[in-house]
Amino acid sequence: MSTSKTKNSAQASAKHNAEDFLRMYRQMVRIRTFEDNANQLYLSAKMPGLTHMYSGEEAVAVGICEALRVTDKITSTHRGHGHCVAKGAEFKEMFCELLGKEEGYCRGKGGSMHIADQSNGNLGANAIVGGSMGIATGAAFTAKLLGKDDVTVCFFGDGATAQGLMYEVMNMAALWNLPIIYACENNGYSEYTKTAEIAAGSITGRAEAFGIEAHTVDGQDVLAVNSLTEQLVERCRKGEGPFFMELMTYRYHGHHVGDINREYYRSKDEEKDWRENKDPITQFARHLTSEGIATEEELEAMQAEIKADATAAVEYALKAKYPDASEVDMHVYAA
Amino acid sequence: MREITLSQAVNEALAEEMRRDETVFIIGEDVAEAGTPFKVLSGLVEEFGTARVVDTPIAEPGFMGIAVGAAMTGSRPVVDLMFGDFIFLIMDQLCNQAAKTHYMSGGKLSVPLVLRTNLGATRRSAAQHSQSLHALVAHIPGLKVALPSSAYEAKGLMKTAIRDNNPVVIFEDKLMYQEKAGVPDEEYLIPFGVANVKREGTDITLIATSSMVQVAEKAAEILAAEGISAEVIDPRTIVPLDEAALIKSVKKTSRAIVIDEGHQSYGVTSEIASRLNEKAFYHLDAPVLRMGAMDVPVPFSPALEDLTVPTPEGVAANARKLVAGEMLDGEMIHAA
Numbered sequence: 001m002s003t004s005k006t007k008n009s010a011q012a013s014a015k016h017n018a019e020d021f022l023r024m025y026r027q028m029v030r031i032r033t034f035e036d037n038a039n040q041l042y043l044s045a046k047m048p049g050l051t052h053m054y055s056g057e058e059a060v061a062v063g064i065c066e067a068l069r070v071t072d073k074i075t076s077t078h079r080g081h082g083h084c085v086a087k088g089a090e091f092k093e094m095f096c097e098l099l100g101k102e103e104g105y106c107r108g109k110g111g112s113m114h115i116a117d118q119s120n121g122n123l124g125a126n127a128i129v130g131g132s133m134g135i136a137t138g139a140a141f142t143a144k145l146l147g148k149d150d151v152t153v154c155f156f157g158d159g160a161t162a163q164g165l166m167y168e169v170m171n172m173a174a175l176w177n178l179p180i181i182y183a184c185e186n187n188g189y190s191e192y193t194k195t196a197e198i199a200a201g202s203i204t205g206r207a208e209a210f211g212i213e214a215h216t217v218d219g220q221d222v223l224a225v226n227s228l229t230e231q232l233v234e235r236c237r238k239g240e241g242p243f244f245m246e247l248m249t250y251r252y253h254g255h256h257v258g259d260i261n262r263e264y265y266r267s268k269d270e271e272k273d274w275r276e277n278k279d280p281i282t283q284f285a286r287h288l289t290s291e292g293i294a295t296e297e298e299l300e301a302m303q304a305e306i307k308a309d310a311t312a313a314v315e316y317a318l319k320a321k322y323p324d325a326s327e328v329d330m331h332v333y334a335a
Numbered sequence: 336m337r338e339i340t341l342s343q344a345v346n347e348a349l350a351e352e353m354r355r356d357e358t359v360f361i362i363g364e365d366v367a368e369a370g371t372p373f374k375v376l377s378g379l380v381e382e383f384g385t386a387r388v389v390d391t392p393i394a395e396p397g398f399m400g401i402a403v404g405a406a407m408t409g410s411r412p413v414v415d416l417m418f419g420d421f422i423f424l425i426m427d428q429l430c431n432q433a434a435k436t437h438y439m440s441g442g443k444l445s446v447p448l449v450l451r452t453n454l455g456a457t458r459r460s461a462a463q464h465s466q467s468l469h470a471l472v473a474h475i476p477g478l479k480v481a482l483p484s485s486a487y488e489a490k491g492l493m494k495t496a497i498r499d500n501n502p503v504v505i506f507e508d509k510l511m512y513q514e515k516a517g518v519p520d521e522e523y524l525i526p527f528g529v530a531n532v533k534r535e536g537t538d539i540t541l542i543a544t545s546s547m548v549q550v551a552e553k554a555a556e557i558l559a560a561e562g563i564s565a566e567v568i569d570p571r572t573i574v575p576l577d578e579a580a581l582i583k584s585v586k587k588t589s590r591a592i593v594i595d596e597g598h599q600s601y602g603v604t605s606e607i608a609s610r611l612n613e614k615a616f617y618h619l620d621a622p623v624l625r626m627g628a629m630d631v632p633v634p635f636s637p638a639l640e641d642l643t644v645p646t647p648e649g650v651a652a653n654a655r656k657l658v659a660g661e662m663l664d665g666e667m668i669h670a671a
């Protein structure tokens with residue numbers, strides 16, 4: 001019953017109008033711009049700790065989240081800024097969180113690796129690889145229990161497929177037909193190791209063993225990701241879940257911002273090839289201009305506007321105040 | 336004496352033991368070519384090969400279980416757990432399997448393995464990469480727990496751990512990896528259960544572990560300038576614990592503060608304080624004070640994180656009060 005197939009833009013549904021396309025483009029550029037600024041904050045020693053950049057993988061988060069409603073839930077990973085932006089978060093609160101400021105989404109308590117945005121259904125990034133798989137499946141359980149048609153998307157990396165938890169929850173999700181989509185972002189690396197060295201057999205085959213329908217899709221093609229997700233989300237709402245997606249993608253930066261000298265595990269040529277030939281934003285821009293949906297000038301103007309937004313948000317966050325000392329033992333227990 | 340970093344000291348201990356005993360192997364995530372994210376193991380795969388420096392998928396319970404089985408059958412695994420926080424993932428293999436096998440088999444099977452991991456906050460790594468969880472495993476009979484406080488201890492304790500026939504958990508302070516200390520060229524081992532008096536004193540005993548040893552030493556400096564003489568003792572292993580040395584010191588000074596980076600409640604500080612209470616009560620002039628990490632998940636924001644860990648100023652402030660005979664009713668001074 002469960003076949004893996006590769007989708008491409010040609011199959012993208014035609015119902016999208018120009019507005020949808022431009023919003024997807026905008027969201028991808030917003031993620032890239034957010035990450036460029038976050039990286040800069042790290043390099044200039046203005047950001048505490050480390051962070052993991054999502055640059056290069058934008059079409060995955062955007063293609064998926066554009067197929068979701070505000071009430072649908074996602075769980076995110078240590079590489080979570082992209083998911084957060086794509087699910088509707090604002091720059092200001094995000095940068096405040098990255099800098100540990102009171103106005104951050106988590107009042108500065110979570111930081112980059114725990115950023116969450118309750119208002120948009122983002123249940124949070126997670127610093128434990130695979131740690132959100134139970135949470136996501138539980139969110140889908142709630143939807144079913146309470147008779148809601150909400151869908152949950154669980155984002156995780158190829159490396160996380162090594163975690164036993166994934167198999168326990170996929171089994172239950174399949175047994176109970178939970179409305180969840182497991183979205184494996186296969187960026188070819190698990191930290192400093194190639195996926196082939198840490199994952200035996202096929203990734204989609206893991207889900208198929210539980211009778212879960214699994215798809216492989218080009219994660220650099222936002223329309224392909226979006227149209228596949230739209231179909232699966234609709235079917236989840238009708239009680240046909242769970243589903244599994246393997247999204248082939250690439251991270252441009254190191255594993256984290258401090259991972260600068262990485263030629264011992266991947267070549268500069270490989271990085272250059274992805275950046276120059278498979279960039280999700282450049283590819284989509286080409287599509288938009290060739291289809292006459294936007295001119296190059298319009299796209300450039302949009303980029304400039306987003307850049308200005310990000311700069312303003314960073315400036316705001318740098319000046320924003322830290323949480324008061326009295327917050328330190330607040331929120332340990334819920335009232 | 337030459338000075339090397341804590342990271343180099345651990346690396347040397349492993350290399351020496353792997354040369355001495357071919358049953359010793361290392362297993363964990365990105366331990367081989369990458370040499371771990373902290374680069375502690377760099378160079379080992381070049382010397383010992385990938386059969387003995389084994390990279391795993393991100394499957395902590397899996398490789399921990401493999402290590403337990405390997406240890407029961409003639410190997411001596413050194414498991415590399417990238418962050419101490421991940422100990423929650425391997426609790427069954429560590430506490431239900433490794434810790435109990437020798438006892439449950441009536442002494443016939445043993446599990447000679449080392450679990451190398453780390454502790455320590457203030458790296459701005461937030462709640463899931465900053466915990467100091469050694470008290471959790473110290474609670475389980477069958478596990479030994481070592482807490483090196485410098486490069487010197489890290490090397491000597493690691494070598495002893497590898498030769499021990501029990502599961503030993505070593506927590507390194509991740510903020511100390513690049514810190515240097517004197518380490519002899521000649522081989523040496525540090526026996527378990529032998530505390531180290533870092534500084535002698537007569538007015539108060541500061542018992543400190545791991546990352547908190549330096550905090551206690553700095554507090555002792557502050558106090559010395561005010562004419563208060565503090566003794567600083569590092570137990571080095573909390574299981575086994577050199578109770579006799581701690582009691583001896585406290586009988587001499589009649590006051591004590593126990594400082595440890597684990598959460599304060601139900602933690603290492605509570606255990607040591609209560610042993611002193613049981614065995615040195617009539618020699619005490621003041622209640623034994625506990626100073627652990629604040630009982631909150633480690634916050635990300637630097638403005639909050641720094642409040643959660645004992646500081647030299649906080650220790651000195653509390654010591655001052657104890658020596659003056661003032662009651663510590665109300666708020667304990669945490670990280671003044």
Ligand SMILES: Cc1ncc(C[n+]2csc(CCOP(=O)(O)OP(=O)(O)O)c2C)c(N)n1
Nearest residue numbers: 079127128129157158159160189190191393
């Ligand atoms: C349980 C656990 N083990 C190890 C780590 C350290 N770690 C953080 S990210 C990572 C690699 C994750 O790879 P993948 O799932 O492919 O995600 P990617 O970083 O490629 O997005 C590792 C090993 C962790 N955070 N949690």
Ligand SMILES: [Mg+2]
Nearest residue numbers: 157158189190
């Ligand atoms: Mg990956």
